Amino acid sequence: SAPDLTGLMEIRALYERATAYDNIPFYDEWMVTKLIVDGGGARGLTAIELRTGEMHAFRAKAFVFATGGIGRVYAFTTFSHTATGDGMAIAYRAGLPLADMEFVQFHPTGLVPQGILISEAARSAGGRLLNVKGERFMKRYAPERMELAPRDIVARAEQREMDEGRGFTGPYGPYIALDLTFMDEDEFKEKLPQIFELAVKFAGVNPAEEPIPVRPAAHYAMGGIRANINTETRVKGVFAAGECACYGLHGANRLGSNSTIDCLVFGAIAGEHAAKLAMKNGLPELPRKELEAEEKRVFDGILGSEGDERVPVLREELRNTMQEKVFIFRHEEQLKEALKTVRGLKERYKNISVEDKGRVFNTALVHALELDFMLDVAEVIIVSALARRESRGAHYRLDYPKRDDENWLKHTLAFWTPEGPRLDYEPVRITKWKPVVRKY
Template sequence: MQIHQYDVVIVGAGGAGMRAALESSTRVRTAVISKLYPTRSHTGAAQGGMCAALANVEEDNWEWHTFDTVKGGDYLVDQDAAEVMAKEAIDAVLDLEKMGLPFNRTPEGRIDQRRFGGHTRNHGEAAVRRSCYAADRTGHMILQTLYQQCVKNEVEFFNEFYVLDLLVDHDLAAGHVPEGEEVTVSGVVAYELATGEIHVFRAKSVVLATGGAGKIFKTTSNAHTLTGDGMALAYRRGIPLEDMEFFQFHPTGLAGLGILLSEAARGEGAILRNSEGERFMERYAPTIKDLAPRDIVARSMANEVREGRGAGPNKDYVLLDLTHLEPAHIDAKLPDITEFARTYLGVEPYTEPVPVYPTAHYAMGGVPTNIEAQVLRNETDVIRGLFAAGEVACVSVHGSNRLGTNSLLDINVFGKRAGISAAAYAVDAEFVELPEDPAATVTAGLELIRTRPDGERVADIRKALQESMDLNAQVFRTKESLTQALEDIKALRKRYLSVSVQDKSRTFNTDLLEAVELGFLIDIAETVVVGALNREESRGGHFREDFPKRDDEGFMKHTMAYRRPLPTDGHRQWGGGDGDTEGRFAYSEVFDDYQLVLGSKPVTMTRYQPMERKY
C-alpha cells in the first residue's frame, strides 16, 4: 500500500474535474485521479453545445436563461443556483474561447449560437439562439481544451486509478453524528489498474467529479464506464443522494442502440415524424414543437409508439427527418451524428429519415451540494473538505429535467467553483488523521471477489438489472412497475453477494473492477426506484401514469435518500436521515443489512413562482 499526500485530490478527469484542477492547482498542491485516460472521459461525447446569453446572434439575457432553466426543471430547480449558472455562463464560454476552444463563428467572426430545446426569448415568446457550439463535437473540444491547459499548468494526473472508498472521520452510514460535531474528509482509497496495488491519497479537500450512472439502464447514451462510482461511494458512507428518481431520457437515441443523436439536429431544423409522416410535436408543444424540453419530447415519442403510430416493421420507433436540409448545411453543422446514422443503422440522412427512440441520458440527481460546491450531509450542514461538481452532484440547477446544453455549462461553472472552494479550504485546514488501516475494507472486498472459486457472473447480474430498469423505470412508471423493479433489485443484491470473476490476476484486472462497478450500479438503481415509488406525482423526467399531475402541495421538495442502520426493534424507522427529524417524506425501505430512509429538503425560491408548464 502506498500513501500519497496532497492538499486537494480531485476524483474524475472529465470536464468538471479538469476545470476544478485548473483553479486548484494554481493555488495548492493538487492531484487528479481518473479511472480513464482524461481525454476518454464522457464529457467528450457531448455534442450539441454550451449555452450562454451572449446575444451574439439575437437578443438575449441571463435572466431569460434563468427562467428557462427553472421552468425547464419543472420548478424543482434551486433558483439561487440557476441564477449563478446563468450569470456566470458568459464568462465560462469566454474563458474557454481564450483557452483556444474552436467555436463555430458567425460571418462577423463572433461565436455562433443555435437554438436548443426549452431555451426561449422573453419567457417563452419563441425559441432563442443561445447554444455556443463547435459543430456537433462541443464536448470533445471542451475536453481536449481543458486537458491541454492542465498539461500546460503541470497538473498531476493518476490515470487508470479506480477510487473505491471515501475516507471521512465519521461514518454517517453507521448512525447519527453526535450533536455539535462536524464531519471532515480525510482522503480516498484507490486501486491502480496496472499493478493491482492499493493507494491511499490523504487530502485536506476532496472533489468528486465522477460523472453519471446511465449504465443502470440497458438503453443508454452513456459509456460503459458511467457506473455511478462517486454517488455510490458517498451513499455507502451515509452521505445522502438528492433527487435520484429524476433521470433524463434523451429523445433521439438511435433506435435499438441508444447511441445519441444530438438535439442540435432539431436545433438546425430536423423534424420528428411518426409512421404517418405527421410532425406530431405540433400536438404536444404547439409553440416550440420539436424544441420542447427533453422530458416532454421523450414522452411524446413514447406515446406515439404506444398508440400505434410508431414506424418500422415492429412500430417501435419514430423518425428524425433531416431530408429537407441542405447536405452542405448538414455536413457543416452535424458531421458526427449523421455519420453515426450511416455507420450503425445503414441510413443515409441526406435522403432517409433516421429511426430514433428515447435513451437514458442524464442523472438530474446526485450528491447534494450548495452553490460553493460543498457537499451536504443533511439539509443544511456541510462535510468539511468535501466538494462535488458535474453530473455526480446535485446543486440543483436542473431540478426534475435538464435543458440541453446546461450540462456542459454546469461542469464549467461549478467545476470552477469547486476548484476555488477546495483550494480555499485547504489553505487553512489541517490534515485529518487517517484510520489505522485505511484500505482494509477495500482490500478485503477485492480479495473476496477475486479469490472466490465460482459464483454468479457479473454480466448476468448487470444484464438482469439493466433490463428490469428499462422495462419498469424508464419514461413511464407506475407503482406496479416500480415495485417489480425494487423486487428485482433486492434479488440481484443477494445474487451479487456470491459474484465471482474469471480473471484471478492482480494486474490489469478489468474483470474485477467491473464486479466492483456492478455493486455501485445496484446501489444507484435502488435509490432511483425507491425515490420514484415515494414521489406520487409526475414532474419533469419522472412520470407516474398512476399520478399523472404535478403535485406542488405534496412534493415541491427535494428527495434526500440516506443509507442508515436497521432499526433495533426490527420495525421500519420512519422519518428522514441525519438532520431531518420531522420525517417530511416519512418513508423507508428495508434491505438485508441496512435501510434506505427518505428525507427531504426545501426548494430554494427567489423570483419565479411555480406555474403550469406549457410550451
C-alpha cells in the first residue's frame, strides 16, 4: 500500500527494473548540452562528464528525450531544482518545435514557503480550503465540485482570494489554509503519511491540529517537444516522452494523476519505437568538428568568460519576472514587460562570468548552462502566451477572459530563430468529443 506515495513507488520500480540488466549503462553526473542534427536526422549529442569536466560526444541509433518540465523558471514551484527545461531547450535549438508552451499548470496546494507539492490526496480525503475569514470560498467559484474542481479553477480562486485581501498573511507572503483537522493524528498518518511528514518537517505544522499553509505553485507544463502518439518528433531518430513532450494528451489543463499516462504509457511507447528503429539503423558518423565547437562554446565562451554578470542574479530576476508577470492571471501589458525583461537578460547573459574556473564537478558551470536553457524556455512561454488572445485551461488572460474556439482552437508551435521564437499553428484534431462550456 502507498496511500500518497504513488510517484515514489513508480520510481523505485523503474530503477529496480533497469538495474536488473547488466547491459544497461548508467551515466550518473553527466549533463547533455547539445543535440546534433544533420540532414533531417539526429546523429548524436554532446555531454559533460562532471566527474572529470570533459566534454564527450555520443552517437546513437535513436534518442529518447524524457527530461521533465520547466518549473524552475518560476520562483514558487513544486518542481525539483533540476527542472530547468534542459531537454526542451536542447530540442528547440536543434530545430524541433515546442508546442503549447503557454499552458503552464499551477497547482493550488504548494506548501508555503518551499512550494513542495501537497497532492490531490489531501483534498480527496476531505481537505477544505479556507480564507482568512474562515470561509470555504470554493462555493463561490465551483459550488458543485468545490475543492475537487480542476486545478486551474481552484488555483485561480485561491489567487483571487489573496489578491482581494482574503488570504492569510505570513512572513513568506499571503497563503490559503488547507484544513484537515477533522482527522486525528493516527488516522492522518495512516491515510496521508507523506503529507503529514511534509507539513511537520517543512512548515512546522501538525496538520491534525492546525491547517497547512498553501498557495498556487508552478507544477506542470502541458507544452513541450512536439511529438505524435508514437512519441516520434519531426526529426528522425528523436523521440520524446513524459512531461518534456507534447502530444496533445492534456489539452490546455492536465487533470490530476494523468501525468502517470505520460510516464508509464508514453514512456513504454517511446522505448518500444526507439528500440525498433535502432534495430533497423546503423550508427551514424559524428563529425569531430561538432564536439570541438561545443567545447569552445562551453569552456571558452562560458567557463572562460570574465564578464560582469553573475548567474544567481540573472536567475533570480528571471524567476521573479515569470512569477509576477506570467503567472495565473496574465495581461498583454505585463506579458510585454516580461518579454522585454527576458530578452534583456539574454543579452546580459552574454556577459556572465563563472567564478569557479575548475573543470571537476563544477556546479557553477552547470547552473550557467541551465540558466541559458531557462531563458530560451521562458521566452517561448511568454511569446506563446502573448499571441494567444483568449483564456483556455491554465492560460488565463484578464484582457481576453473568454475561450475563443472560432479563432484559437489550435496548437501553438514555436520554432527557434536567432531573433526569437517563430510561431506557427496546427488545428486541434477532434474525433468524437467536441469542446463544451465548462460548468462546475
